[in-house]
Amino acid sequence: MNTEVKETTTNIRDKRNNDVLLEVRNLKTYYPIKGGIFRKTVAVVKAVDDISFEIKKGETLGLVGESGCGKSTAGRTILRLLDATDGQIIFDGEDITNIRGVSLRKVRKDFQMVFQDPYASLNPMMMVGDLISEPIRNFTNRSSKDLKPEVMELLTKVGLPEDAYYKYPHEFSGGQRQRIGIARALALRPKLIIADEPVSALDVSVQSQVLNLLKELQDEFDLTFLFIAHDLSVVKHMSNRIGVMYLGGLVEVAEKSSLYAEPLHPYTQALISAIPEPDPRKKKERIILEGDVPSPIDPPKGCTFHPRCAHAMPECQQVKPTLKEVKPGHRVACHLYN
Amino acid sequence: MEPVTQATSAAVGSVIKPPKSQSPWALARRKFFKNKIAMISLVFLIIVTLLSIFAEPLTIPVEETAKINLTQMSKEPSAEHFFGTDKSGRDVFARTLHGGQTSLLLAFSITIAVITIGSIVGATAGFFGGWVDNALMRFTDFMMNFPFLLFVIVLKSIFLESSTATLIFVISVLSWTGTARLVRSKVMAEKENEYILSAISIGCSPFKTITKHLLPNVMSTIIVQATLTLAVMIVAETGLSFLGFGVPMNIPSWGNMLQEARSPDVLTSKWWIWIPPAAVLTGTILSINFIGEGFKDAFNPKSNR
Numbered sequence: 001m002n003t004e005v006k007e008t009t010t011n012i013r014d015k016r017n018n019d020v021l022l023e024v025r026n027l028k029t030y031y032p033i034k035g036g037i038f039r040k041t042v043a044v045v046k047a048v049d050d051i052s053f054e055i056k057k058g059e060t061l062g063l064v065g066e067s068g069c070g071k072s073t074a075g076r077t078i079l080r081l082l083d084a085t086d087g088q089i090i091f092d093g094e095d096i097t098n099i100r101g102v103s104l105r106k107v108r109k110d111f112q113m114v115f116q117d118p119y120a121s122l123n124p125m126m127m128v129g130d131l132i133s134e135p136i137r138n139f140t141n142r143s144s145k146d147l148k149p150e151v152m153e154l155l156t157k158v159g160l161p162e163d164a165y166y167k168y169p170h171e172f173s174g175g176q177r178q179r180i181g182i183a184r185a186l187a188l189r190p191k192l193i194i195a196d197e198p199v200s201a202l203d204v205s206v207q208s209q210v211l212n213l214l215k216e217l218q219d220e221f222d223l224t225f226l227f228i229a230h231d232l233s234v235v236k237h238m239s240n241r242i243g244v245m246y247l248g249g250l251v252e253v254a255e256k257s258s259l260y261a262e263p264l265h266p267y268t269q270a271l272i273s274a275i276p277e278p279d280p281r282k283k284k285e286r287i288i289l290e291g292d293v294p295s296p297i298d299p300p301k302g303c304t305f306h307p308r309c310a311h312a313m314p315e316c317q318q319v320k321p322t323l324k325e326v327k328p329g330h331r332v333a334c335h336l337y338n
Numbered sequence: 339m340e341p342v343t344q345a346t347s348a349a350v351g352s353v354i355k356p357p358k359s360q361s362p363w364a365l366a367r368r369k370f371f372k373n374k375i376a377m378i379s380l381v382f383l384i385i386v387t388l389l390s391i392f393a394e395p396l397t398i399p400v401e402e403t404a405k406i407n408l409t410q411m412s413k414e415p416s417a418e419h420f421f422g423t424d425k426s427g428r429d430v431f432a433r434t435l436h437g438g439q440t441s442l443l444l445a446f447s448i449t450i451a452v453i454t455i456g457s458i459v460g461a462t463a464g465f466f467g468g469w470v471d472n473a474l475m476r477f478t479d480f481m482m483n484f485p486f487l488l489f490v491i492v493l494k495s496i497f498l499e500s501s502t503a504t505l506i507f508v509i510s511v512l513s514w515t516g517t518a519r520l521v522r523s524k525v526m527a528e529k530e531n532e533y534i535l536s537a538i539s540i541g542c543s544p545f546k547t548i549t550k551h552l553l554p555n556v557m558s559t560i561i562v563q564a565t566l567t568l569a570v571m572i573v574a575e576t577g578l579s580f581l582g583f584g585v586p587m588n589i590p591s592w593g594n595m596l597q598e599a600r601s602p603d604v605l606t607s608k609w610w611i612w613i614p615p616a617a618v619l620t621g622t623i624l625s626i627n628f629i630g631e632g633f634k635d636a637f638n639p640k641s642n643r
């Protein structure tokens with residue numbers, strides 16, 4: 001699929017401007033684990049533990065990390081589908097961390113999510129036409145019938161035939177369902193879309209089609225993306241900048257070119273060395289990580305990566321590194337760069 | 339959006355005709371209609387229900403069925419009395435139909451009440467979780483641990499004018515707990531699906547998320563539970579009335595009619611007094627259970643051929 005996906009560097013970067021659309025400050029989301037007969041909180045899963053980043057209007061920030069590192073939790077917290085334990089979410093200049101009720105429902109039309117599992121993210125009982133018009137009906141008093149032309153147009157935009165309108169989710173393949181999900185997310189013309197591993201559940205053959213669709217739509221609707229993936233090769237083709245997550249924390253954020261040319265964090269270096277090299281003549285040294293990802297219930301003290309890090313120093317076991325700008329636009333949380 | 343594109347896509351849109359619906363409901367309905375046993379049961383249940391509803395024009399008025407007629411005691415079936423008469427000279431055929439009206443009305447009313455209360459409590463607890471769930475479930479446990487029979491007997495003696503309505507109320511209040519637990523667990527499982535998050539993210543209120551997204555997906559469970567409840571409630575009426583704690587004696591019901599079979603004489607030599615209500619009762623319960631099985635099968639995606 002690498003070859004089929006269009007390169008973004010030229011056409012999207014011009015669209016970026018310096019207005020920040022989303023700013024996340026020291027965000028934490030912990031899941032309580034209840035136990036005992038009184039259902040007391042006995043422990044917490046630190047799924048997202050103090051992450052900060054920003055996304056500018058029109059750009060795509062890719063968020064990568066292994067399964068379980070808290071990517072979905074971060075995305076859901078930002079869209080207020082989960083409550084943040086601490087920190088701030090500033091969307092389009094407004095602090096939305098603690099708004100509730102009607103005012104929360106009002107901002108929801110400005111950000112949408114494309115979900116990971118196309119088989120679970122569409123209500124099986126609803127007709128596709130109703131699924132796609134529902135977001136608009138929630139914010140206006142227009143009827144399904146009234147909205148039909150717009151829904152038809154959206155169906156065409158995401159590459160589905162118009163007779164999909166009368167069908168039900170079970171009549172479609174995974175890739176087509178994901179297109180329905182994308183149409184539904186687009187219906188409200190949001191400013192931000194968080195795509196949570198939108199192609200990881202799809203056949204490799206259709207992955208690139210869906211990725212290309214997302215890119216075309218980004219151009220057409222001036223969308224800003226937070227693009228979540230567990231694999232660097234997918235993110236590479238989608239993003240302007242990339243953030244690398246490990247065990248609930250953000251370890252490195254940089255421009256795509258800078259990150260791939262010169263990864264600074266040992267974890268990022270390992271991830272990049274694991275990308276298959278298309279040219280077999282080029283020799284590449286693969287960094288194999290020792291051990292398993294520790295539990296987010298009881299993360300290691302100091303730098304959470306130190307037990308698996310080849311460059312670990314005594315300091316790494318004691319002091320948790322914070323994200324620091326090491327080069328222009330390149331931030332890393334690692335004691336090697338102090 | 340420009341009006342031009344709207345107009346063109348409207349024109350294209352109107353050309354496409356809705357195909358034969360493949361909605362999960364339509365698929366389940368088609369499958370249910372193909373199930374012979376369930377269909378025969380459904381026809382049987384509809385006939386029994388219609389005969390009971392139209393008991394009055396078909397036979398004598400309900401007041402007449404209670405009148406004791408000493409000249410007509412324990413008569414065998416004849417052209418005048420299709421099913422004969424009972425020990426008090428009352429027409430068994432008329433009483434079976436009117437009794438059906440009482441028993442079915444009672445069972446249907448209780449089922450509607452039980453399913454409504456159980457679904458609301460279960461869906462609320464399951465969807466919101468946390469302290470809402472805790473409070474509602476402790477209350478459900480509390481209601482569940484009430485000694486059912488004792489409570490019915492006590493309440494019936496408090497409400498001296500024990501009417502059918504009192505009975506419906508008392509049984510409903512005591513019987514919704516099982517449904518609440520079932521709906522709660524089903525909702526909790528269903529809630530994990532991303533389409534619920536999706537509903538919230540497109541701006542659905544909690545009420546709309548529950549009614550438009552969650553409930554349609556647990557409806558099959560609720561419908562199957564309703565048929566089970568209906569059968570159980572017909573048995574409950576019979577049992578309570580048989581013991582003398584059910585429907586007032588002056589109103590005919592299947593349970594009250596079966597009470598007559600407590601006398602050995604009736605049981606052994608006056609079969610026409612108890613066989614008709616017993617047979618209709620058995621047929622009704624069996625057919626409801628077959629219908630329930632049919633629903634279960636129709637809703638089960640795995641049994642799709």
Ligand SMILES: Nc1ncnc2c1ncn2[C@@H]1O[C@H](COP(=O)(O)OP(=O)(O)OP(=O)(O)O)[C@@H](O)[C@H]1O
Binds near residue numbers: 067070
């Ligand atoms: N409801 C929950 N209760 C408790 N722990 C949870 C819950 N949901 C997720 N977690 C835990 O939080 C951590 C982060 O989960 P999350 O789903 O955000 O990871 P992810 O990066 O999206 O992984 P994946 O690539 O598998 O989707 C994991 O350790 C997971 O086990």
Ligand SMILES: [Mg+2]
Binds near residue numbers: 071072073196
């Ligand atoms: Mg995830």
